[in-house]
Amino acid sequence: MTAQLATVLAAEDKAEALPLLEQLHDAHPQDAAINRMLAAVMADAGDYTGSDHLYAALLAAAPNDPVLLVSHGQNLVREIRYAEAFAAFNKATQADPANADGWSGLAFAASHTNQPAVTLHALTMRSKYLPEVPSTYFLWATAYDSLHQNRQAAEYYEHFLQASAGKFPDQEWQARQRLKLLKTKP
Numbered sequence: 358m359t360a361q362l363a364t365v366l367a368a369e370d371k372a373e374a375l376p377l378l379e380q381l382h383d384a385h386p387q388d389a390a391i392n393r394m395l396a397a398v399m400a401d402a403g404d405y406t407g408s409d410h411l412y413a414a415l416l417a418a419a420p421n422d423p424v425l426l427v428s429h430g431q432n433l434v435r436e437i438r439y440a441e442a443f444a445a446f447n448k449a450t451q452a453d454p455a456n457a458d459g460w461s462g463l464a465f466a467a468s469h470t471n472q473p474a475v476t477l478h479a480l481t482m483r484s485k486y487l488p489e490v491p492s493t494y495f496l497w498a499t500a501y502d503s504l505h506q507n508r509q510a511a512e513y514y515e516h517f518l519q520a521s522a523g524k525f526p527d528q529e530w531q532a533r534q535r536l537k538l539l540k541t542k543p
Contacts, residue, residue, distance in 0.1 A: 378391065378394055378395040378398055379395065381395075382395050389415060389418065389419075392411050392414065392415055393411075393415065393425075395411060396408045396409075396411035396412050396415070396428065397428065399411070400428065400431070400432055400435075405432040405435045405436050406432075406436065408428075408432055409429060409432040409433070409436070412425055412428055412429040412432060413429070416429060421448070421452045422452070423449040423450075423452040423453035423456045423459055426445045426446070426448050426449035426452065426459070427445070427446065427449045427456065427458045427459050427462055429445045430442045430443075430445035430446040430449065430459075430462045430466065431462060433445060434462065434465065434466065434469075439466050439469040439470050440466075440470055442462065442465075442466040443463065443466035443467060443470050443472075445462075446459050446460075446462035446463035446466055446479075447463055449462070449463075450463055450479070450482070454482070455486065457483055457486035457487045460479045460480075460482045460483035460486070461479075461483050461487070461493075463475070463479040464476050464479035464480045464483060464493070464496050465492075465496065467479055468496050468499060468500065471503070473499075473500040473501075473503040473504050474500075474504070476496055476499075476500040477497070477500050477501070477504075480493055480496060480497055480500070489516070489520070490520070491517055491520040491521040491522075491524065491525060491528075492525075494513050494514075494516040494517035494520055494521075495513075495514075495517045495521075495525070495528050495532070497509075497513040497516075498510050498511075498512075498513035498514040498516075498517055498532065498535070501513060502514075502535060502539075507539045507542055510535070510539060511536055511539045511540065514532040514535055514536050514539075515536070517529075517532050518532050518533070518536075
């Protein structure tokens with residue numbers, strides 16, 4: 358009964374789910390389903406280290422589970438451990454090439470580990486499953502910019518500025534500055 362209540366609360370993003378799931382975890386520390394729920398709720402609550410501890414244990418039992426790998430990678434990104442996140446997302450996309458979240462994470466982690474060619478590949482794969490959003494336009498632009506492919510970089514900076522609608526002021530400023538420079542280059 359407690360597990361059912363915790364599941365309902367977690368699905369509704371209710372803060373009460375965390376203590377219930379912690380009690381369940383204490384009573385059943387080896388239950389993978391409870392550990393998955395607790396790890397997800399802990400991540401939602403901002404406890405990325407605690408959440409990742411559970412994901413690491415779950416991955417020890419299921420090392421190629423793409424859902425676990427993506428969740429683990431997302432925690433690593435939040436902890437600013439991009440190289441490790443890259444490895445997790447890369448493994449997730451190898452295990453499930455149709456995993457759009459894995460491709461999104463791989464693109465982001467590749468961007469933060471200075472791998473623009475990988476970023477472009479991951480974005481290409483992601484685009485097979487999900488529409489573009491402002492953040493992906495920005496990743497496309499910066500990857501092309503890093504590779505000195507000025508025409509493509511300018512095109513994606515423009516897409517980003519059209520899609521962002523003032524929601525990303527720092528990146529919008531950067532895009533405008535890069536566009537000015539790109540337009541002055543032959």
